[in-house]
Amino acid sequence: MIKQKEANMALTAQTDHQMRIRLPADVKEWIAMEAERNERSQNAEIVFRLKQSREAQSEKAPSAENT
Template identity: 50%
Template sequence: MDHEVRITLRLPADLHEWLVAQAKRGRRSLNSEIIHRLEAGRGDVPTDDGSL
């Protein structure tokens, strides 16, 4: 990333819990997990577990 932008994001509690669990499973921070999934969703990186 050349430039980073900080945002505030509101998530439903159950989605947040799921993302936290996925981040732990992938040994990533929550922020890194969200970025990974967004990039995978637009085709920038392959998914490591076959899901989004």
């Protein structure tokens, strides 16, 4: 299991892009608390929530068939 996790981390390091952002202190604290509660890294928590938001937005957008 550990070797698979290390392999995934190496692959992630090669394929993911980095982005520096500034967060208000209260948002940073909230992310830290939520990440701990969900047993994720803060990065993983942010990525998870952004993907959820993107998915919810795409569900609300009209499809090409309806236009």
